[in-house]
Amino acid sequence: MPEGDTVWQTAKRLHSALAGKVLTRSDLRVPKYATADLTGRTVLGVTPRGKHLLTRVEGGLTLHSHLRMDGTWKVYANGQRWSGGGPAHQIRVILGTADRTAVGYRLPVLELLRTTDEHRAVGHLGPDLLGPDWNPEQALVNLLTDPTRPLGEALLDQRNLAGIGNIYKSELCFLLGATPWLPIGVLPADRTAKLPAIAKKLLEANRDRPVRTTTNTLTNSTPGRTTGPRTPDLFVYGRAPRPCLRCDTPIRTADQGDGSRERPTYWCPTCQVGPAPGTTTPPKTQHRTTN
Numbered sequence: 001m002p003e004g005d006t007v008w009q010t011a012k013r014l015h016s017a018l019a020g021k022v023l024t025r026s027d028l029r030v031p032k033y034a035t036a037d038l039t040g041r042t043v044l045g046v047t048p049r050g051k052h053l054l055t056r057v058e059g060g061l062t063l064h065s066h067l068r069m070d071g072t073w074k075v076y077a078n079g080q081r082w083s084g085g086g087p088a089h090q091i092r093v094i095l096g097t098a099d100r101t102a103v104g105y106r107l108p109v110l111e112l113l114r115t116t117d118e119h120r121a122v123g124h125l126g127p128d129l130l131g132p133d134w135n136p137e138q139a140l141v142n143l144l145t146d147p148t149r150p151l152g153e154a155l156l157d158q159r160n161l162a163g164i165g166n167i168y169k170s171e172l173c174f175l176l177g178a179t180p181w182l183p184i185g186v187l188p189a190d191r192t193a194k195l196p197a198i199a200k201k202l203l204e205a206n207r208d209r210p211v212r213t214t215t216n217t218l219t220n221s222t223p224g225r226t227t228g229p230r231t232p233d234l235f236v237y238g239r240a241p242r243p244c245l246r247c248d249t250p251i252r253t254a255d256q257g258d259g260s261r262e263r264p265t266y267w268c269p270t271c272q273v274g275p276a277p278g279t280t281t282p283p284k285t286q287h288r289t290t291n
Helices: 004-018 136-143 151-156 166-176 189-206
Strands: 025-028 043-049 052-057 061-066 072-077 091-096 100-105 109-114 252-257 262-267
Touching (some): 004 052, 004 189, 136 189, 151 252, 166 189, 166 262
Antiparallel strands (some): 025 091, 043 052, 052 061
């Protein structure tokens, strides 16, 4: 699931493949931009902003994309078979250079805009957990603007802080010892103060990892026991109804809104205090996140 760390990795991969090179192929398979041609322009760089990607090209243009739930970018050496991204009809953009080709699959957001107008796409975002604009004090102010808002919803709102998705929301709530439905203003002050630092540490620790993990990221949060041959990568997300790594209580799951739709949420009813709805079975499909 693409979250801030996944987008950071994608930007790094695209930047390495495209930055400083002239585009020899440009194919934007979105009706609005079907006639746009970027060939002959040099790619200046690829920058992540929260869960958004900004590919800047010569001439003051930026290709803005968002992965949401299942979008992906793949980079291929020229002559290499395109595999792993999906069928051809899911391709939304192709950017090629003399030696590499970047292909965007299932991108729900793809737009070409003036670089000076990037604020139209990302200006609403709060401080970026993996960006140079990270400001933990401002993130905390944003989160507490509505103290009655459920903790999980506040964390998912990219206007508060940018980069947290549904997985990190569930994991953060576990590490804070609060259910995602606890009003954020009710969270004990000492835990509230730690929230930005914990969130940043989780994403920073995972931005270079091939497999996301939270259970061995914080030294004071190592599980009390292991299940099977090794400790699972995540504390609660996707683990219902298996036992909690700390207390053995079965992990529960229920849907929680994120401001646009219901999303699967996981928690331990013993380790996390606060209100919670009735349990449900784990969903077979997951919904897209907001921007």
